[in-house]
Amino acid sequence: MLHPAQATVPVRSVAAGKTVSPAGRSNTASPSSLGLPRVLARLFLLPALFASSFAVAAAQPASSDGPIQESAGPDATAQQQTTAADGTSTAEGTSAPERRRRQRSLEDLIPDSAVTDPEGWASRGASEGRIAERAVAEEALANASGTPEPDAESGIDEAADFTVAWPDGEGLPQIDPLEPEPGIDFAADLDSPLDGVPDGREVKVTSDVTFVFPTTGVKFPSEDDFIARFRELSIIREYSNGEDNLALLAARARSDEELLDNLLRNYGYYDGYVTRSVSGAAGDAGAPDDAEASAAAEGGASERKPQRPNVRFDIVPGAQYLFGAIDLGQLPTAPDYEELRKAFEIMPGDPLLADKIVEESFDLDKALGESGYPFAAIGNPSLLIDHDRQQGDLTLPVAPNGRYRFAGVTSAQPDFLSGKHLSEIARFDKGGIYKRSDEMDLRRAIQATGLVSGVTITKRKVTEPANGEDGSVELDVSMTKAPLRTISGAIGYGTGEGFRLEGGWEHRNFFPPEGALRVRGIAGTKEQLAGVTFRRNNWHGRDKVLTFDVFANHQDRDAYTARTISAIGTFERVSTLLFQKKLTWAVGLEVVATDERDQKIVVGSNPRRTYFIAAAPLRVQYDASDSLLDPSTGFRLSARVSPEISVQNSAQSTYVRTQFDGSYYQSMGESVVLAGRVRVGSIIGTDIVNIAPSRRYYAGGGGSVRGYGYQEIGPRNGLGEPGGGRSLVEFSMEARVRTGLFGGALWAVPFVDAGNVSRSSTPTFKDMQYGAGLGIRYNTGFGPIRVDVATPLNPRPGDSKIGVYVGLGQAF
Template identity: 45%
Template sequence: MAAFAQVSPDRVDSGRAPPVAETTPEEGAPQATAPIIPDATFEDALPPLSDDLNAPLEAMPALDEPQAQAPGTVATAGQGDLGTAPAQDSELAQPLPPLAVFDATPPAEIAGEGGDRTSAGIPYDMVVQGLDEIDAESEFRGLSALKEGGGKAANGAMIAARAREDEALAVRIMKARGYYDASAIATIGQVPSTPGRVLVTLSATPGPLYKLGAITVKAEPTVPPDLIRANLPLKTGDPIEADRVQGAEANVSLKLPQMGYPFAKIGTRDILLDDETYLGDYTLPVDTGPRSSFGTISTRGDLAFDAAHVDLLKRFETGELYDSRKVDDLRDALVATGLFSTVSVIPRRSHEAGPDGTERVDLLVRQNAGPPRTLAGAIGYNTGEGFQIRGSWTHRNLFPPEGALIGDGILGTQQQGAGLTFRRSNAGQRDKTFSLIARADHSNYDAFDAFTGTLSARWSYDSTPIWQKRLTYSYGVDLIGTNESVYNFNVGERKRGTYGILALPGQVEFDTSNDLMNPTTGYRLKLSLSPETSVRGAVRPYARMLIEASTYYPVTDSLTIAGRVRAGSIQGIDRDDLAPSRRYYGGGGGSVRGYGYQRLGPFDPNGDPVGGRSINEFALEARYRFGNFGIVPFVDAGNAYESTFPKGSDLRFGAGIGARYYTNFGPLRIDVATPLNPRPGDGRIALYISIGQAF
């Protein structure tokens, strides 16, 4: 195969015969007539002429009557004897078929097997020289047209076009890194050892590196005076790199609205290069706009709630210096309500000065209310609890502002129930929630069989997937009526009993972890306290307490070690006077895995758990993640005790391995565990399926 070379247009040979020059005779000059020499062969081919002018003409021979050719004559393809006439083809007289029935499928020999037209292309290799000196070869190869072509092109012109594109790419990359005298050239030739294979060599010459000289900012005075320059991280002597310069300007665009200048605009930079000193003087014009403070809030559109409730969500005061971060915070709070299909917060100039000399900026909230109703469902399985199907219907704004009505139900092999909840989000204070709950449940476990009705009121300050807070709390009141089966150790049999319970539950949690559903760093501390009174023949006050701590340590980006410890105690009441559903039990997916749900703790003579007044639990996991999947080996330990304080002895251990599939709302958890020191009646394998990590 011949090597590719550039050819000048004036050297291109078209293959045509040279034109004949025409000579025009001068006007009035005598014209010489060349003698006409008859062609004997041509004359012999014509029929003889008769002297009788009135004689009829002889008929021309038909095409299908071949005429004898004179020796030495050559018949032209598709042409008969000069004395023959073209035959009439009956197919030509037929009308053309309509275009709609024309078959445009190319023949097999043209289309090729499977339509692969690149199989007959020209293979090529690429060599890059000079870019590795400035650490730019990797970036170049990631954008290269030749590289993207996969080492094959349909023809040589395509290879040349890709090479020209890569020349321009190499120059752009070098200039973006401060090499403004850069050049690049691509040469195309054969691979010497492989006939038919092309070698493209791109040679880059960066030239000298240009650096920043004088740095000038053109802007109106600011407060403080050096606000722009202090937030423009460029200094004399820095390379004039595009990423560095654009990043510095972006930082100014970000910082000015955070420091009271919501309408600041960055102008077009000017860099004057000196090819002798290789320095570039940099000038940046900035239109700061007025220094501003927060004014009023108004809203328009398809409203989910009015401006007064929007004002409740803000974390700034009227007259406070404008800060775009607080505007973004307000926008996020509006999105977090879940009541909008679209919502925006737009600063508007008022052209009115405030008492501190700043201009008041009013915020316009544009709302477009979204569908308020939601249907949700979940399914899960745990050994000891069986299958559970949960569903809920929510109207998030039935009682504006943000007054939701929620109906939920659970259908499981061992638990069934339904509830109705009224929930007011951002109730009088941002992020504070008030709830009224009415529930009816049936629970059928080895430990107890209970029919329970609950009325609750609760105030809470909670974390959500959008807003994760360090300090959260909740407090409220529960009124519970429950009829439960309980083993009576005095008579030696299980009997049913009815309990009336008044509880004042409270909880405080401090959370430094980085994620609610899948933490990989930080720690959590949680304290729960519930003073309660149980009525069953007599009034018996007591207190339930539970403390829990968990920590998360990232060994690598893929591996996290997680640990948890939990301890609980019930003070002021005998175990047998306590409703079985209010006692502590161990075992299950959220406790010591490997043991059945509520199977850790004291048992009655029939081998059924009866619960205790204290509990302790320990857990250690190694969470290894690869992509959207993960593997989690774990070890758990713990037990429940009849005494009011947990013991360090008689711990039960479980171990296993889990699989994780990470979704955008949390990891799907599948854990398989086995007890390491089982008791008679404990199963060998336990399976747990749920959403979220174990802790």
């Protein structure tokens, strides 16, 4: 007997003597058991057939023609019959050959009732018509023979003149007696009444479906999951529109009954059964309520409401079967069998759940892949159900096929990405135990370079396991190159920054492996730039980047103007969307030649100053948030320290620029995230006049205090222009609230920012500037698009009333 507990788990059933399905139906289908009822039926019907034939023969007048002629009606008995010389029977006016030649026309076949009342005849149906025709024919036969119809309730004496000549036995074939059928004992069971459905507790599953569970015995422990899965898979629920008629609902109920049978077996109830019943019909009148009954009693008219069809499933789960013997194939031959067996958590005596078999098979496959078995194979599971023991014996063919260690990585395109470089990208070492996750991680890392459009990794055996030693496996990597050149452009606008046009060209593998060359330029109302950047990704390790950047730019800010040439080298460990790291760092060396001046106080009294600066910046960040671009929980801490030497007019100054940032994120359910940020900076070691304006601290703008222009917060000169400072303090708080619009992708973000810049090296909270506003975030597949609109709460003369800021990712 096959119980489809799970599509991937074949099931066989065994029982002593016979196999019976959970619904009580026989599951054996031998030819003898199928043929016996037909043989018995034929034997029982033979006397009736003989009696019927003889009755017709007695009622029909004899004819030498052989076939019985149709009676013309009650008047046929008045006709005088004669016998012709050729032996044929004739009647007055019409000879027998003529009557045989007359064929019944199509009109003769139409009943009179169908002509006089077509709609009534159609509503009564064909069966009623056939019954009426048969009654007329029997009456005609009785009138034709002149013999009254015998009373079925009377004895044989009332029909004493009724004689039937027993057929001559000569010429009949001899019938050999049949042997008794061996399976005839089952007929004794037919005398016993069928088990009824016990009374139960009703559960309204959908508007069209009601479940009834028994109230006696053991409670169905999987009831909630059982109902939830039915709702997901039900044909009735999927196609219901509230207007289904009774026939359509009944057809769908048959499919759902099979679904419920399968679900019972999925949860281990192999003796359970389901009984369905359908009641009501769209458009049928339902039972009247009390008000209608009262109105009817008083003689008033009351319109009865139509009763909606409903399907009831009486579910009797029965006993839950348990796991019996468990056979895991060749798994015991593995050297670390005990650890692998722990990954397959099904034990004898556990409830027999088909889903558990699938889940644990997946867990075992994962454990094999993470324990050094790259060629392990797991076949399809099978169950042998024993109804006597109420257990299922599980067989899961497992073949470990030997344990292996990494031998290395080989590239099919060494001039593009060499095997040595791929080994540096990999997170495993040569000789380490094979792990499937390390192989998948290497695949993702190669794809993340942006140099390939496809990666194929093939495991190749180098040495076989032997004498208790592990084998070795090589990873052969084949890649499909992606387009390597990119031309990019962007147009933007920011309050305080003006219009900005950017363009660039990049070759991502100009110096293999992963040596990118980028040429870029900026043309804007406040800034112009031209630069060349060399960048080598994954240099001497995964996610380690070496960068050299040379550029010349001109900036015209409200606080200063500067013409600068810079050369910067940086080596850093970066965090990526593929692998967000908790700890990142960067070290660098920077050489700058800049010609700058503060904004003019008096025409001609503020000449330019030339600075030569050397710096060695160091940055460390710890990221405990849950997302790189859209965090909702956790925190981030970062520190930046840059010792610098500045030479201006042969005067040398040394100082240290420091900056500390912290942010915290707290989710308040699924729809609200509270976020806060603080920044503190200080320049220690020299007076502000010895620090180039472009190296000082400023505040204001989209990444600082929103509502104010870019770098417009801080001490101002006599013309009201910002002059920068040696210390910085900033605070921000915002609530990110999901709106539910666009499928929940749109968020509203009210926020408040505050900040201050001081000429002193000690941060101060005096003269704080505040801004507030409202932003929106639209979540995309890679991060939110940010639009913020803010206004200053305590503006100073010259501050804008509104600031608009657009960017990718959260503000912090």
